[in-house]
Amino acid sequence: MKKYFLMATVLLAGVAAIGQSLEDINKYMLLNQNKKAKELVDKFLAESKNVNKADGWFYKGRIYNAASKDSGIAVSEAMNLKIQSFEAFKKCQTLDAKDVSLKNESYVSYFDLYQTFFQLGADEYNAKNYKSSFEGFKNALNIHEYVSSRGYEYKGFKFSAFDTTTTEYTASAAYLAKDTVTAMEYYKKIANANIGGEKYLNIYQSLAEYYLKIKDESNLKAILEKGRTIYPQDDYWTEVEIEAVAKAGNKQALHAKYEELMKRNPGEYKWSYNLGVDLFNGLYTADEKPTNPIAAKAKLTEVLKTSIAAQGDKGIEAKMLMTRHAYNDAYDYQDSAKKLKGMTPDIVKKRNEAKAMFLKKVDECLPYAESVSSFYGAQATLKPTQKSNYKIVLDLLSQLYSAKNDLKKAAEYDKKKATVDNL
Secondary structure (H helix, E strand, C coil), X not given: CCCCCXXXXXXXXXXCCCCHHXXXXXXXXXXXXXXXXXXXXXXHHHCCCCCCCHHHXXXXXXXXXXXXXXXXXXXXXXXXXXXXXXXXXXXXXXXXXXXXXXXXXXCHHHHHHHHHHHHHHHHHHHCCCHHHHHHHHHHHXXXXXXXXXXXXXXXXXXXXXXXXXXHHHHHHHHHHCCCHHHHXXXXXXXXXXXXXXXXXXXXXXXXXXXXXXXXXXXXXXXXXXXXXXXXXXXXXXHHHHHHXXXXXXXXXXXXHHHHHHHHHCCXXXXXXXXXXXXXXXXXXXXXXXXXXXXXXXXXXXXHHHHHHHHHHHHCCHHHHHHHHHHHHHHHHHHHHXXXXXXCCHXXXXXXXXXXXXXXXHHHHHHHHXXXXXXXXXXXXXXXXXXXXXXXXHHHHHHHHHHHCCCHHHHHXXXXXXXXXXXX
8 A cells, every 4th residue: 555654633722812721622632531521522513602713713723633543443333423523624625715824834744634534545455445444545635636736835845737546546435335326427527537657557448348338338448548548559439339239239330330440450350350250150150141142252252362362370279260261162152053953954064163153262262272271280399279270270171172073182181180189
């Protein structure tokens, strides 16, 4: 937890123009007899003639803060006394236009309240009393904002305009107390202040995930834009952007978003590859197929060529997907040929055309499949998923060469496939 230098809590001998009653209160305060001093100041302010006397509220603030530090007092009571102390000081200032009492002590009482509230929050946090810890940090933060907004200083020390650390601890305590909504409110304060640095990246990401979960499109868009501005090298913002569109369930919107990202990042293969995967699944695994499969296949081929060019030699995923697409495309023509029954001239013509397209697609598939096979074959070791893909592509090559009646070549790939598990 953050530590602050210890500020002296100077007890002043008194304030200007105090009456006999306040002198008695001051005496008990100086003797640290807080219970008696509190009793007297409460009695003093209960009288209608004294309720608008600034000095009385100043004394109440000092005494209640001192009483909050008495040994044996419950944390909840200590915090309550400090809150009343803070309110008493503010009341004093509203009643004294010249702000004599607090100005004479250089506003040390406010700084002390901040420090001791923070310490209560830290102690409760370490004790895993997160609800109580939240109250401590929250009140410290309230005082910080009040003091900072007025530019008060004590012996040259001033608060920063924004208390990042206390705001972060307040959010953390709320989150651990299972109050996610409140935690995000404090995280948002940090984001609104445009605080950057690696240690705060998770705050922006947490906000993005929260807005995504509750479907708050406006705040999600804002935090993604801010995150992308402060952390431009992180792809996280774009991934969340994609996830939000995907969750909406509109395939056309999702594909449009991928195409937008492809234009925005022409050298990045990931977005064209992801679009390729989605188009592939729509063509070959989804229950509901595209209304125009020929156009859909042409689109997938175009997208995968873009992805292969962008990926270059850095990987083989795009080529592997192209291999599977080209293979499926080829065998769709073979299946079409088998379904054409009869020997009429028209049927025979269509069947021969389908067989010719099958062989044409086989030839188109082979270069991709062989490139994938060469890539995996050149690796010293293969991970389990790579072994699986290697066996798949070797099996496909065997089938493709069999279709071309090159049984020798097909046998070579079958032999390679049998040795993959030993790699």
